[in-house]
Amino acid sequence: MTQLDRQQVESALTGFIEPHLGRDLVAAGCVExxxxxxxxxxVALRLGFPARRLAPSLREAVRETLAVLPGVAAVEVTIRSVIEPREPDPDDVTAVPGVRNIIAVSSGKGGVGKSTTSVNLALALADEGARVGVLDADIYGPSLPRMLGISGRPRSYDGKRFQPLMNYGLQVMSAGFLVDEEEPMIWRGSMVTQALEQLMRDTEWKDLDYLVVDMPPGTGDIQLTLAQRIKVAGAVIVTTPQDIALLDATRGLKMFEKVGVPVLGVIENMGLHCCSQCGHEEHVFGDGGGARMADKYGLDFLGALPLDIRIREQADNGMPTVVADPDGSLAESYRRIARAVAARLSLRQVATPAAFPKITIAET
Structure with missing residues (x-):
């Protein structure tokens, strides 16, 4: 019988590319x-990203990879997820207490589905086993309260810090909780950035693996506040395939590069549309623009999402796709992209001080 050794096992594992990491498990440092x-x-695997739903298929893929080795009769695979960094450095003024990793979801222009994507990515990360929060950084046009079906005002037990509101397992904070839904925020830029930083720092986030920040469109004051005062682990660019959206998305990419925030990749939204009546498929906003942008600038293409009326209807009804139809193909697309975002983040060293952007708290 052929004598097996660790080198043979690891050599076999190098032939299996884990799609979310984009590399083999040995090179990614996942073989514990x-x-x-x-x-x-x-084999004991240690993943740096949440993978509750992924684990069974990954376990089987590793088994199949090793089962063909000469002399192997049985393969046992254990998988655990450990999300870094474990605890924020208390001496780091750019860190946010209670938050391990901040992910900014951004777009160069409005109307590309960034907020819907942010919410579903956050829900997908939570579904995979992570502790997740969402911050609505669009002070002028907060939409997360409606999308997540949350109403009411945040409480404060000490008169200093907000308690995040909860739904679907997410910790949520938004300026939309502090004003009536139809009331405009008629604030100058400096007021907005101060309010945003306070919402970020004065919310009592509770042991979050990820805080997903739904950014406003553009490259203005709020984005600059994010870059200068808060440690952001990485940014995700959301775009539609059309040329105008790609041009604006490129500006957003360049902004993050200038301020030292690592870009984890590009998500293409509103791609293929399938007619619910006749089944005809059509690329309404163009085809493959997000992938071309990623290729041009050396970024990871994290995935594409279709133009589907169900995504809009579910968000409008306060029950986003990942919770409205958790076993459907759309929810699986969001989970696959969310795992890719977290996996890419796990391969990067947490960004060095770079990276978010006075409200009086009172009980009513």
């Missing part, structure tokens, strides 16, 4: 241990 007991191989 290999134990060989006669003809039984035991």
């Amino acid at each position: 241990g290999v134990d060989i007991d006669g003809s039984t191989v035991r």
Whole structure:
């Protein structure tokens, strides 16, 4: 019988590319241990991203990869997820207490579905087993309260810090909780950035693995506040395939590059549309623009989402796609992209001080 060793096992694993990481498990540093007991191989994997739903298929893929080795009769695979960094540095003035990683979801222009994407990505990360919060950074046009079906005002137990509101397992904060839904925020830029920073820092986030920040469109004061005062682990660019949206998305990319925020990749939204009546498929806003942008600038293409009326209807009804139809193909698309975002983030060192952007708290 052929004598197995760890080198043979790791060599076999290098032939399996984990799609969310974009590389093999050995190169990604995910092989925590290999134990060989006669003809039984035991492999311990340590992922840096949440993978509750992914784990069964990943376990089976590793089994199949190793089962073909000569002398292997059984393969046992254990998988655990450890999301870094474990605790924010208390001496780091750019860190946000209670938050391990901040992910900014951005677009160069409005109307590309950034907020809907942000909410569904946050829900998908939570569904995979992470502790997740969402901050609505669009002070002028907050939409998360409606999308997540949340009403009411945030409480404060000490008169200093907000308690985030909760729904679907997410911790949520938005300026929309502080004003009536139809009331405009007629504020100058400096007022907006101060309010945003206070919403970020004065919310009592509770042990979050990820805080997803739904950014306003553009490259203005709020984005600059984010870049200068808060440590952002990475940014995600959302665009539609059309040339005008891609041009604005490129400006957003260049902005993050200038201020030192790593860009994790590009998501293409509102791509293929399938007619619900006749089944005809059509690329209403163009085809493949997001992938071309990613290729041009050396970014990861995180995935594409269709132009589907259900996504809009579910968000308008306060029950986004990932919770409205968790076993459907659309929800799986969001989960696949969310895992890719978190996996890419796990491969990067947390950004060095770079990276968000006085409200009086009173009980009513």
